[in-house]
Structure formats: structure tokens, C-alpha cells
Amino acid sequence: MAKAVVINSDECVGCEACVELCGEVFAFNEDEQKAEVILPQGGPEDCIEEAIETCPVECISWEDE
Secondary structure (H helix, E strand, C coil), X not given: CCEEEEECCCCCCCCXXXXXXXXXXXXXXXXXXXXEECCCCCCCHHHHHHHHHHCCCCCEEEEEX
């Protein structure tokens, strides 16, 4: 089963750690001052996992499609 990376935008505090770690998957939305997923099907799993582990509010996760 395929999985997609998601951000719970209600929980995101806009620290940009995920954007710095994995810019090909995450971007910063200036209007909302929060991170967003720009490549939900993923990219390098190691950098996505690092972003998940680094997120201070634990708002990034994998979701089954």
C-alpha cells in the first residue's frame, strides 16, 4: 500500500525545520506562516524521516493512501 507524507497544519508552528532538512518535499507557505507538503508521494525517505523526528510539535506523519 502506498503512503504519503502529511503535515497537520493546525499543529504546525512554522519553525521551518522540515523545509531546511528536506526542501524537495516541504516548503514554507508565507501566507499561512506554516510548512506544507509539496511532494506528498515523498522523496528521499531518509530526509522525510529526519524531518518527522526533528519536528518540535510532531505534526508530520505518513498516511496510507
